[in-house]
Amino acid sequence: MDSLSDPYTVFFSTAAEEGGTVIGLVACMLAWLVIGILVGRWCYLRSASRQQQQQQTTQKKVTVAPNSNGSSDATSPTERPTAPLLTRRERAKALEEELKLKKQSEEEAAPSKQHEAAVKESNKANGDEDSSSEDWSDEEEESETDSETAALEELRLKMVLIVRKDEPMMSAPSIATKAAQAALAVLHTTFTAYQGSSELDSDAKAVAEKWWQWYLWWNQIGVAKITLKCPDRQTLIDLHMKAVDCKLPCALVEGDILAVGPAPSKDLDVISGTLKLLN
Known part of the structure; x- marks a missing residue:
């Protein structure tokens, strides 16, 4: 009886040992898998938290510019003042002024400047320089406007x-x-x-x-x-x-x-x- 039971004892003992080893390996793998999931989840939450903090910092970020009183006012980047948009007529008027200035700079001697210098010298001698020069400037501007209007009507x-x-x-x-x-x-x-x-x-x-x-x-x-x-x-x-x-x-x-x-x-x-x- 003892001789018959010996093979069975050896078989079951060997199976128990091998089964324990397999179960241990499976348990270790599951443990490492759980640890990996937890670490990955922690990294994801940490990255999401950093991104949220950066977004909040960007939204709260403001630009500070001094005002006319010397103090500073906080304004967001979207509230920066923009240059006024010009109409087509205003742009054309500005270009025409540039063209006039260009022509004046190319002229060697403008008669109007000579006349202005003569008037200033005369007014200086008479002690009436300021009032006369202002009157002459106003008359010159009016004459230029009238001449331009007349030229447009004639053309x-x-x-x-x-x-x-x-x-x-x-x-x-x-x-x-x-x-x-x-x-x-x-x-x-x-x-x-x-x-x-x-x-x-x-x-x-x-x-x-x-x-x-x-x-x-x-x-x-x-x-x-x-x-x-x-x-x-x-x-x-x-x-x-x-x-x-x-x-x-x-x-x-x-x-x-x-x-x-x-x-x-x-x-x-x-x-x-x-x-x-x-x-």
Whole structure:
């Protein structure tokens, strides 16, 4: 009986030992897995806490600028004052003032400055310098404004858009689109010529500055835009060449629409005087 029980005892004892080892390994693996999960969770919570603190710090962050009284006011970055937006008329007025200053700087001796110096010398001798110089400055500003207004009324600036009416006929949307393209092309030509005027000869520079002056006046007071028709494409091309010879700002779009101006009415009448309005 003892001899029969010995193999069973050895088998069960060996199985128990091996089973205990497997259970121990499984328990160790589960323990390490739980520890890894806990460490990962802790790292995630710590990172989230740092991000939240950074967001709160950014939201509370303010810029401090001294005011007129010498004290400082806290304002958020989104509340910083912005420069006022200028209208097209105001921008054109500013550009025109820059053009006037540029012309004045290029002149060697301005008669107005000589007259002002003479008036100051005379007033200084008479003891009346301050009042007389102020009166003369006011009169000069008024005379400049009046002369500019009179010049604008005399020029009667306008832009003409000439459309060919032969076959194939263009649809109304196509005419509107190409007319806008032609007008923009003229303005681009004017701007490009003025930007590169410093590299041109005296005659071309004078033409570019004249175009730019017309453009600035157009932005201030606006100009009439008239749509005309011509019989065929060849006539349109001939009119374009004529406008170029007359040194007027112009642009031809796809041989369909010609834009000329802004320019004085008397100059445009030479180009389009015989054409009729587009119906």
